[in-house]
Amino acid sequence: MEQLEEQLLSKILTLQKERQAANTDRSQQQHDIEKELNSLQSRVAELEHGAPGYSPPDAFKVTIPVQNNYMYARMKKSLPELYAFTICMWLKSKALAGLGTPFSYSVPSQANEIVLLEWGTNPLELLINDKVAQLPLSLKDKAWHHICVAWTTRDGKWSAYQDGEQRGAGENLASWHAIKPQGVIILGQEQDTLGGRFDATQAFVGELAQFGVWDHMLAPAEILALANCTSRLQGNVIQWDDQAVEVFGGASKGAFTACDEGRKA
CATH class of the missing domain: 4.10.860 (DNA Excision Repair, Uvrb; Chain A)
Known part of the structure; x- marks a missing residue:
């Protein structure tokens, strides 16, 4: 420098x-x-x-303006072996049909190790090791929403939150499966092979921010505090940091303040 x-x-x-x-x-x-x-x-x-627009390392969003198979963001860091997780993020979809794929985690032996996907007229789904749970979340009103999905290998229990409120829960989702390490985390595209072979019809179009991963199921009160912007809790596995996120194909970074912008339509 x-x-x-x-x-x-x-x-x-x-x-x-x-x-x-x-x-x-x-x-x-x-x-x-x-x-x-x-x-x-x-x-x-x-x-x-510092560059104008945002200075704190987490005060940014990724924008994917067009639905295609080449715009996306990639986390530089991977996941360790996990027996539970919580994944949270802010998102604002601009899709006309299905939400697409806000994030996907692929490993060499399993393209669908962890995926959040809403494709076409299908409901929003959480995939773990290719097993599927349908999530009763509604995210296509072109407004910012804070979402979290939490899971534990014990009995495959899962829960889904929208704007701090639990909207769904269940079990038997990839029970006793351990999340495999050293894979690739992609924001905005669904991976058919490790880190690639994207399908434009499954792509996310809109804006994403504050993607974080924890190695345990967060308590409902912690998730509510994140959604209400009364907590600055960062993922203990993956943190949202400007230096840790790469953008490709025309995806871009811009300023984002969750407490201000996250509540705007």
Whole structure:
């Protein structure tokens, strides 16, 4: 970072000297120098003070503007072996039909190790090791919603929350199965092979934020506090951090404040 700043500052000094040498007969050249100088000075300010829009590492969202098979985000970190989990996130769907796939976790031996998917006219489903539970969540009103899904291998018990309220629960979902480690977490696409072979008809279109994973089932009060923005609890397995999320294919990052934007339609 320091080396980049030094290079930019050196370029600024060079441009300033050129600006001083430019006379009124070379107004276009002087205009071009001024334009590049302003751009470089803005870049130095970003490096010194952080990029405009958001500064806390978790205060961002991922936007996937079009439903296709190449826009997505990927978490740099994977999961360890898990015997229980809670996965929470904010999302705002812009889909005309099914919600698509907000997230998927694939391992070499199982493409559908953990998937949240609503495809076409089918109900929203949580898949674990290719076993399916239907979730009574309603997320297609083009508004922000906070959702959590929690599961434990003991009897395959699961529960689903929307905006802090438990909407569904059950058992016998992949009972006694251990979530396999060292897979790939993708936001916005369903994986048919490890990290790829996406299907545009199963893609999520909209905005995602605050994706987190815990290695246990959170208490209902903890989930309510996350949805109400009275808690800053971060996942103890996966945290939402700007440096930990890569975007691809035209997906982008922007500022997001859950307590302000999360309640807007």
